[in-house]
Amino acid sequence: xxxxxxxxxxxxxxxxxxxxxxxxxxxxxxxxxxxxxxxxxxxxxxxxxxxxxxxxxxxxxxxxxxxxxxxxxxxxxxxxxxxxxxxxxxxxxxxxxxxxxxxxxx
Numbered sequence: 001x002x003x004x005x006x007x008x009x010x011x012x013x014x015x016x017x018x019x020x021x022x023x024x025x026x027x028x029x030x031x032x033x034x035x036x037x038x039x040x041x042x043x044x045x046x047x048x049x050x051x052x053x054x055x056x057x058x059x060x061x062x063x064x065x066x067x068x069x070x071x072x073x074x075x076x077x078x079x080x081x082x083x084x085x086x087x088x089x090x091x092x093x094x095x096x097x098x099x100x101x102x103x104x105x106x
Contacts, residue, residue, distance in 0.1 A: 026050040033074040037081075044081055057081050063088075 025031070027050050034048035034055055045058045052070075055077040059067035069080045 027053070030055070030074070037074055037078060041078075041081055043085070046077070059084070 038046040054070045057069040
């Protein structure tokens with residue numbers, strides 16, 4: 001079975017006119033919402049995954065383990081970011097104060 005190779009696709013020599021390529025921006029509103037969150041929250045890097053359709057936030061401060069949050073909506077991500085920051089602040093407060101709220105001697 002001998003087949004002769006033949007040109008295929010829009011780049012072949014016999015193409016009458018080149019095909020116009022239009023760039024498509026997927027999920028424009030969601031990407032814009034992620035950009036606004038990224039601008040507002042300076043301690044975080046926020047992005048939107050067009051493949052996963054999820055919002056992601058990466059903590060940009062020193063932390064023992066990488067702190068990565070993800071959710072389906074920008075509002076929910078902002079809520080999770082606020083809760084994560086409060087948990088970190090409370091954890092630091094608990095480490096520096098005793099049960100009665102007194103400073104621990106270092």
